[in-house]
Amino acid sequence: MTGNSFGHAFRITTCGESHGGAIGVIIDGCPPNLSITTADIQYQLDRRKPGQSAITTPRNEADVIHILSGVFEGKTTGTPILLLAYNHDMQPEDYESFKHIYRPSHADYSYHLKYGIRDPRGSGRASARETLARVAAGAVAKKYLTEQLNIEILSYVEQVGSIRTEMNYQHVTPDAIEQNAIRCPDPKIAPLMIALIEKVQHAGDSIGGIIKGVIRHVPTGLGEPVFDKLSADLAKAMLSINAVKGFDIGSGFDGVGMLGSKHNDAFYLEGNEIHLTSNHAGGTLGGISSGADIYFRVAFKPVSTISIEQQSVTTDHQVCTFNAKGRHDPCVLPRAVPIVDAMAALVIMDHYLRHQALK
Amino acid sequence: MTGNSFGHAFRITTCGESHGGAIGVIIDGCPPNLSITTADIQYQLDRRKPGQSAITTPRNEADVIHILSGVFEGKTTGTPILLLAYNHDMQPEDYESFKHIYRPSHADYSYHLKYGIRDPRGSGRASARETLARVAAGAVAKKYLTEQLNIEILSYVEQVGSIRTEMNYQHVTPDAIEQNAIRCPDPKIAPLMIALIEKVQHAGDSIGGIIKGVIRHVPTGLGEPVFDKLSADLAKAMLSINAVKGFDIGSGFDGVGMLGSKHNDAFYLEGNEIHLTSNHAGGTLGGISSGADIYFRVAFKPVSTISIEQQSVTTDHQVCTFNAKGRHDPCVLPRAVPIVDAMAALVIMDHYLRHQALK
Amino acid sequence: MTGNSFGHAFRITTCGESHGGAIGVIIDGCPPNLSITTADIQYQLDRRKPGQSAITTPRNEADVIHILSGVFEGKTTGTPILLLAYNHDMQPEDYESFKHIYRPSHADYSYHLKYGIRDPRGSGRASARETLARVAAGAVAKKYLTEQLNIEILSYVEQVGSIRTEMNYQHVTPDAIEQNAIRCPDPKIAPLMIALIEKVQHAGDSIGGIIKGVIRHVPTGLGEPVFDKLSADLAKAMLSINAVKGFDIGSGFDGVGMLGSKHNDAFYLEGNEIHLTSNHAGGTLGGISSGADIYFRVAFKPVSTISIEQQSVTTDHQVCTFNAKGRHDPCVLPRAVPIVDAMAALVIMDHYLRHQALK
């Protein structure tokens, strides 16, 4: 009802503003007896953190995760898990200058209209810093899925601006994704993407792109008819990430031009096992997992914060100009990769537990 | 948790299989004192029903709606509204022939794996006939939004196969949409779309396309941070519709190639009122409505049922062939237009009521 | 959020007014492959229906149940089950005379203040006729619990006015409960209860009492910490029944005077099995089932409708008198027994499925 929770059986509730006391998340519904340490979580947080490479925001956020409940002697107990990262190095003066400005394409305006009050420091609750909580919770889900069910979740940058890799998602490995700063597994295309971002960064501007997500070894039967289709919940999960404006699964937008006779994925037998000749569906039939790979695309707009002067208005309705002055992230995609991973893990984990209830 | 409900404050729960006793929906949370009659609902159902034109399925479904609770002397009372359409003309022999076949790209296979049992008549619960319930509930929401809040919701066919109208969504009227069988408001492009569908139909095949949705006069402040963004809930709503494989809002997938300096929508003043110079965001900022038009695209794959023989396998793992033999719908898009309308209305209505709780 | 649903994993949503088109319920989350027929449900409805004995209301409600979805060839399919009983014999003139009166201790007044409109026919949605839907859904849950898990749920009238049986709940059988019109298994006390009710009935008055509920062979581990304790959900379930004003479990209100050393239920070993020397807790520890019998009491106030003239006021604030004139039920308890059964079954079923999600 109130918007800060996600999932039903594996349910997370996040809290925290960019410059408040902490970013936190309560995970409710994690199965007991899962081994979990801060190190398991920290690895994913480090993939998300600012300042990890030359092509991301220069801010340096420590993002040290603390486990404050739900784990006893290194194992989950079935009770709610509180994960917390305290906020540090908050310099109010950085934000003082624009606290009365509705920054273009930021949530300042809509939050103000909704609540009549907002925390202006670093975008407050609308800050992408909130996704830290999701990545932390997603790391717990991902560990369960990997260890208990052998499910593999990975995502990577497929497109920056109009530069795109044609690499088949089936051949992508986690290692290949981590081999460069942009998290594109294609060694020929990655440098072109990085060069583009550097050029954009130099101009004080920003650029968007597309992340591809892949989920392998998905058990059959996950997803609920009719509203909570696995595909529908993945769509919601991805659109809930800051700057995301689009999602498609399987053939997606490209599939609209195909004929049904070409698009249909035929069943065939290999011994007594049923397989599919193709996977245009992207791993679900009627919204329920078929066992085939799930793959999807997530479209990110260019981030709103740029170092170029823009026209805007103040909260008391005066014309003004705004310039973020060098503190911007020219392309969020490499840092968004672990966020997409996390949201995918949360959706699969939730639906896995929901499906268990029927057994 | 169980997947057959949608919404929180304006919550619908649907039931019914294609060939069971009825398709039904309970609406819980409808405000009292809204005038509602079966005629208000029937108009939308008639836009969804099969057999309404030469380019849709020849099946003839009556789809007469009944109001069985929640309305007294023509007005809603605040109590749950049960809407029901009884199923008729169910000819079991039509389905007997393929009840043991996993039809390609249908949900037969995944439902069977999930539940170990399924109603094979007309795809059972996975049938698009389920969307009748959504259209009925959406008609109630739409009436409230129109009458009480002056919100306008409309959608139309923007693309069939690779034929696309370039018409600006801002100029589209409800009347223009209804002027042809394909529900495309562009009088030059609509005949081309229809010709393509007729050609596909003649070949026993099917074709996909894109529906554009538009919501005008949206109050500011709708949508909840951080997971229940208005955009995220619209994405889920659309992906929950049969055959939908993609969604984007505002600039969407096309926006990924833009620079931030071009993509950002600047605020400006007109008198004392704040306006936007552009609307790449598509009506939300940080997932909360800004008052600008919401517009989005919904990608439909070609429908799975075609009249061409296909290879498949049976439920007892034998190779077989399958042919739907002339009962297919070459392009679901014109009939899907009221479904997109309905889902959009349900999302807006739910978020409107949720936002009221804060006031 | 909206109040007409109960449960999470086994979730029911009810609809219908006393004199609208129908009373209905959608069950979402029922496991597949459960055999269910209208006869299974009808038996429980008949225990609830008016007119079944001389000491209940003389109204004759047919209450024939229809299964309109979710069942194929006699078995549940995992999809939502719609159960419906159409309303008949609605004579508007019966209610015309008091539609402008706020009847004492009825919900007329509070519904009117809440919604600004209400269906005055037979108390509308506030009618105990709504419980028909619960009994129908509860019958489905009860069948699953009995057949799949060997759980036994029964309830009986323990007290009418100040006449009370001292029979130990452990010795009560379903057959003993059905041997008389009051549904008290104590053959010595039941006639006294019936005599009291006849006396009250003759005076045009009504009387309250207590129903005892018993749940045997409960699996261990049902119930969730900390808010959704099994005991807390049973309390809510019972207080949601019309005319219920109290609930206690185990030693309940009588236990407040005991010392801890007497109240504590000690563990002991029988072979290698752990047992309890007593059961003051009433079958839960920390809100989670321990495997011991669950037993609880439900307090019913005397029903509001009596055949004695009472002072009241009209909806337009005029003094008036009100007399229900012979159509009243002197004691709802025998008819409430299947409602208590049903609510207990719904709670256990829901928690059973929720617990499965963890496995």
Next chain:
Amino acid sequence: MTGNSFGHAFRITTCGESHGGAIGVIIDGCPPNLSITTADIQYQLDRRKPGQSAITTPRNEADVIHILSGVFEGKTTGTPILLLAYNHDMQPEDYESFKHIYRPSHADYSYHLKYGIRDPRGSGRASARETLARVAAGAVAKKYLTEQLNIEILSYVEQVGSIRTEMNYQHVTPDAIEQNAIRCPDPKIAPLMIALIEKVQHAGDSIGGIIKGVIRHVPTGLGEPVFDKLSADLAKAMLSINAVKGFDIGSGFDGVGMLGSKHNDAFYLEGNEIHLTSNHAGGTLGGISSGADIYFRVAFKPVSTISIEQQSVTTDHQVCTFNAKGRHDPCVLPRAVPIVDAMAALVIMDHYLRHQALK
């Protein structure tokens, strides 16, 4: 679904074990612009804390509350509020001795069966220390209800063992409740209760009792038909508190012996205003608030932890004895008073916001 959240529109999610890192709560849905400081919350926590008087547990818990999100410059912003109290002075040796014992009437046994693992330190998640989170969240709700709506919530000890005050709830003031250690507003009865507790304490034993709750100036129309009746949600809220075994509202268990003609609360006019001649209903009609005072009783069993040797069994099924050795709380009632207050405030706040959605 997972049990650690309460409420829908004003929703709290709690976390933390007795001896883990912290006890915490996220409040989601608090209206913006409410002034709130740690001092507002601390006052209620201090009423709950151990060691506050000679008749409670001698443990000394600091319970300092921290606000880590959702508040900016002293005001709520509409975003989730994280309240946290870190755990201190955890001496593992205190609990080492009985970590393999199923203590009588504790949740050790049922948690172990449910999860296969548990945090044995100080009862882990089943500890009454969890209620600290509820009291903190309830303090926020209570502040809103008092300041914005003039609603008064108070509760007090009505009975200890068999010693009971006959004081009319209508005459009780907050000040009178705080004038003695037992929180009974009756100056004649309070010393008798305290003397009883001292005697029980001296014997190493414990004793139960009853807390009465009162809610004044409740707006009309709160509560939802049919399952989420205000009375039903109060019942659930109270039964979710550790050691609570019973709840009744209005005439409750005492009303079952009354005739309807006596129990019915008649409406009358005072000028043009509608009033009630009596309040046996306890402030709700059909589960919806009528504007009359809500009053209810909550039955607490004697606490399980006593300083008398008891028989028990170990987790590896050996016979053993158990003695808590002086660390016990002979009567939780005075410390439970703020918990009852808090749960009542959470229920009213949630239903107030839910009702707003309809307006």
